[in-house]
Amino acid sequence: MTNTLNMLTLLKLFANRQNHAHILFAEFCAYMQYYAQRHLHENPELVVFLKNPETQIQKYLDTLETEGSIMIVNADSVKKGIIVISFYVEKYANRYREILNNPAIPYPLITDLPAQTPLEVADRQQASVLLSQLFDETQDEDAASALSKEKSPLKLYGLVLPKDLPIILFPSITSVNILLDIAMAKIRQMLRKEEYHDYFLKKLRVTNPGKDISIKSFFTQFIQRPTEAIESIRSSGEIFYFWGQLCFFIRQDYEKVKDYTQEDIALLQSIYLTEIALSYYKNKSQKENQKTAALRVLEQLLDNPPYYFSKETIQGFTDSKGNRLLGQYSEKDLADFLHAKTTAFADDNLPDLLTFKLHTGEYYYINKDKVIPLIIRLCADARDTIKSNLTKEWFAIYKRFDSIPAMNDKKAYERRLEQELLTRAPILYALLHSNFLSLLYYEVVISKDSAKNTLNLFGDGKLLPYSELLMLSRSEIITDAKILLPFWYTTPPISWIAGFMLRPRKRKKKGAEPEVETAHVQLQDESDNALTGKNDRRKEFRSAAEVAEKRLVPPGSDMDRELTSYMNQWNHLLDKKLRIDLTEDVNSLIRDYMRKTIKNVKSSNFTVERIHELAGILIRTSALQKIKDKDPLHMYVVLYMIRLVK
Structure with missing residues (x-):
């Protein structure tokens, strides 16, 4: 007798023996005293029921009553009784099995309870609420929940129906599907x-x-x-x-x-x-x-620029009406969808959705078909940025008549390019070092789509050097940096004398001296300073634009770089002047549109979703219909709008 389950079992046995749920407290105490005498040699703990069992039994009854397994009636009289609710639960469960075989038998009603049984033994609930809950439990029930249900206290429900119809008794052990x-x-x-x-x-x-x-x-x-x-x-x-x-x-x-x-x-x-x-x-x-439709929209959004998305970004996806997709499906549905997409292997090929990790620990999702095109685009973007940065840096070093190992040593140069990629193009760096790239490259590019192989990523089974991937020759950067120097830097007599006078002295140290790299030169946008002194409304719009920029501009990139990247995707004109003119025409159209629209937009409504709506309206106008690549154009318009507001 170490737990309440044993006491409840004895109460049910006693009720079944007398074929009634109502047990007199005094009779049960006498029964327990007799039971203890018979089974004391099997369980020494029963000794507490040999003398004055009332106190010990009452402790168990208090616990069972709190759980809802029994009900105490006439507690302060000599006719104190115990109502064993599980007796009625099992009784009416048998009745439902009979009705299932013979539908002519009526439902058990609350008025069918014996006269001395209080109606409170039935937990009255609105049928619509309780049955919906029971249907949900039936849908989600697994082995663990079924076991938990068996261990929970048995209940006798009272189903309350409209039009004052008699209350139906429904035992908790009967499946709602049987009802x-x-x-x-x-x-x-x-x-x-x-x-x-x-x-x-x-x-x-x-x-x-x-x-x-x-x-x-x-x-x-x-x-x-x-x-x-x-x-x-x-x-x-x-x-x-x-x-x-x-x-x-x-x-x-x-x-x-x-x-x-x-x-x-x-x-x-x-x-x-x-x-x-x-x-x-x-x-x-x-x-x-609704969930199926929302997941279908989610699949489409994963195919849109920038093609790689964090879990937080995916959770913030919205449909064409601006409603969040998370809500049309649950977080569990989203987790199951992402798990299925990232683990389903078809014909021994990689899953449709892949994951990669940045050096900061952040995970991103990307569609398999978008990996190679994205790497090509990011390589082109990174090439211009890194070349410009290194040219400026090496120019400053040459100007001091100094040098660094990366200028003369190929391995040091490759290490420097890796450092640049890690800090300025973390997405590209993570993709190049992902565990799936080699498999994907040979699966998609070589095996199936060799005609579209515009960038060679591997040689002899290994990733090509960064200088080849970015098409950045060390000699080219050296040449560009030296061109910027004054002429006398390359005139031997003058340059020797100036170098001797201006070249920084190197201190001698024991052991190897670590390579010291010059700090990177970063260009900062000064447009924010032009907005100082404006009214509160403009400050609110600027704050909203900054929030939108953080969501849309990937880490390690900036607004100018993203705008240039998307512009290169929709503006394919080869003539330099025509290319500049087309870009300026589009920019002018966006500026005119924003001047008219911004007056009717509240700063609190200037969200990413609202900006996408405004961009969608603009690119559907006749002026932009001739531009074929609508997705990169859409993203360009969105980012340019944010830049204008900032």
Whole structure:
């Protein structure tokens, strides 16, 4: 007797022996004293019940009453009793098994409880609320939840139905699906009678002209194939409409009856129970359709620029109406979707969605088909940035008549390029060092799409040097840096003398001296300073634009670089002047559009979603229809709008 479960088991055995849920406290104490005497040699802990067992038993009863497993009645009288609720639970569970075999048996009602049993033993709840909860538990039930359900206290529910219909007793150990089977069986039993069958079939045909075949099929399935009928209400489509009409017609006719028979009451109860189930499955089907549509939109968004997304960015995705997708599906649905997309191998190929990790520890998702094109684009972007930075830096070093190992040593130069990539193009660096790139390269580029192989990434099974990937020759940077020097830096007599005078002295140290690199020169946008002294509204817009920029500009990049990258994707003109003119025309169009639009936009509404909407409206105008690459143009317009507001 070390836990309450044993005491509850003894209470149920005693109630079953007397075939009644109501146990007198005094009789049970005498029984426990006798039980302890008989089984003391098996369990020495029973010794506490040999003398004055009332106190020990009361401790157990208090715990069981708190759990809701029993109810104490007449607590302060000599007729103190114990109501064992599980006795009624098992009793009415057997009744439901009988009804399932014989639908003519009525539902157990709260008025069927014995006279001395308080009605509070039944936990009264609105049927629509409780049954929806039970249907959810049935859908989500697994082995662990089923075991937990078995260990939870047994309950006797009282289902409260509309129109003051009698409360139905429903035991917690009976499946809610059995209740639905019984409700439909009672309706089916009524419709099998010829007069009711023809009457309600005719009503459905009159209200649904031209659907005779569908209605006849629905009626035949329900009456002759019960299992299919049950499964049909768990699916979407026209079946919900027919079921709703049938239940409405039956309820409408029976609610006109003044003197109900027991059979009439049971039928009305069945109609309400079926309507609750129909409402639940209809809502579930609608949510499932909504989830499917939202996940389809998510797949499309993953194909849009910038093509790589963090988990936080994906959680913030919105549909075309600006509504967040997270909410149309749950976080669990999103996690399951991402897990399936990143682990599903088809024909021994890589999954459709891949993940890669930055050196900062942040993870990103990218579609398999976008990896190689993105690397090509990022390499082109990084080349211009790194070349410009190194040229300026090496120019400053040459100007001091100094040098660094990267200027003369190939390995040191490659290390320097790696350092530049890590700090200025972390996405590209992470992709180049991802564990899937070699497999993807040989799978997609060489095996299937060699015609589109515009960038060679591997040689002899190894990643090519950074200088080859970026097409950055060390000699080219040296030449560009020296061109910027004054002429006398390259005139031997003068340069020797100036070098001797200006070259920095190198201190001698024991051991190897680490390579010292010059700090990178970073260009900063001075446009914010021009907005000082403006009113609060402009400050609010600037803050909103900065928030949007943080969301859209990847780490390690900046606004100018992203604008240039997207401009190169939609502006394919080769003539330099025509190329500049086209870009300026688009910029001018965006500026004019923003001057008119910004007056009607609140700063609080200037979000990424709203900016995408404004950009979408602009690129659909006739002036921009001739530009074919709409996705990069859209992103260019979005970023340019943010830059204008800043």
